[in-house]
Amino acid sequence: MQQGVFSLICAHGLSKRYGMKLALDNASFVIDEGEVVGLLGLNGAGKSTTMNILTGCVSATGGTVSIGGYDIAQNPRQAKRIIGYLPEQPAFYPEMNVWEHLSFLCGLKGVDSDRETHIAGICDLAGLEGMRRRMVRNLSKGYRQRLGFASALIGNPKAIVLDEPTVGLDPSQVIEMRRMIRSASRHGAVIVSSHILSEIQAMCDRVIVLSEGHIIADCTLDEITKSLTTGSSVFVRILGDAEEILSVLRRVPGVKSAKRLAQNEPGTWDFRLEGIGGSDIRPPLFHILAEASLPLLVSYDDNSGASLEEAFLRLAIGRADASEKEDAQ
Secondary structure: OOOOOOEEEEEEEEEEEEOOEEEEEEEEEEEEOOOEEEEEEOOOOOHHHHHHHHOOOOOOOEEEEEEOOEEOOOOHHHHHHOEEEEOOOOOOOOOOEHHHHHHHHHHHHOOOOOHHHHHHHHHHHHOOHHHOOOEHHHOOHHHHHHHHHHHHOOOOOOEEEEEOOOOOOOHHHHHHHHHHHHHHHOOOEEEEEOOOHHHHHHHOOEEEEEEOOEEEEEEEHHHHHHOOOOOOEEEEEEEOOHHHHHHHHOOOOOEEEEEEOOOOOOOEEEEEEEEOOOOOOHHHHHHHHHHOOOOEEEEEEOOOOOOHHHHHHHHHHHHHHHHHHHHHO
């Protein structure tokens, strides 16, 4: 993806090695202002390593990261001032109350002017208005997660990194977290990592998919789900006699099965066709129906409504299977 005018996060050629293990290999991406980007991958794919490098928690073995124009390695203080981070397991001081905890973080971030107003605004955004004097140790799981999100907003960061932000939340809290993330993205860029792919689909504009340290996809949600549209599973509506149609469909090259579904228009029949080995059966289907003088009234790829979960699993597991075959050779 090309760097935009308002690119807040720019990663180029990132690699990270832990001993003999290459956790991240030549990863490059750009995230612009206003984007909410999902970071996906199976366990061990390199998600946590990527987030730790972006937030300056660990250094990269190779490559560069700039946040708001500041190189995270060469200008860590300036870069970290505009980064907000919610780790999967946020750390708190249980003996502090919510207001004290956020005030303490303001000190660490160098927020000195009008601190009271700043904290009040964050509490309002994170839904902590009535919890300001509540001890952290007495907070429920949901409110602890809200406090973690509020902590990530200290200093009005332009780049926000959230690791599993909805874990442990009830359905109403999940909806509220989505709203808060969308609100935060209006003035910056947000990276969200989650194993709950329906949440990524609900929150994000774009996804970056990692597999074994490599970026295997970087595209919009529409692009990644439409990537499943291969023509290997096709729904058709054809005018004619049901038995004649079925006989013709079974002769289409590459068709594994043809299942009759229903009669939704007078004189027509609906069928679902499955191809062999992912082959595109649409061109031979068109030709054989034309030769048999059977009008094709409706046709669409039956994968067109595929979910992000289906697309992710095909990408990630397909990559893993390919790697295993290469290792075996």
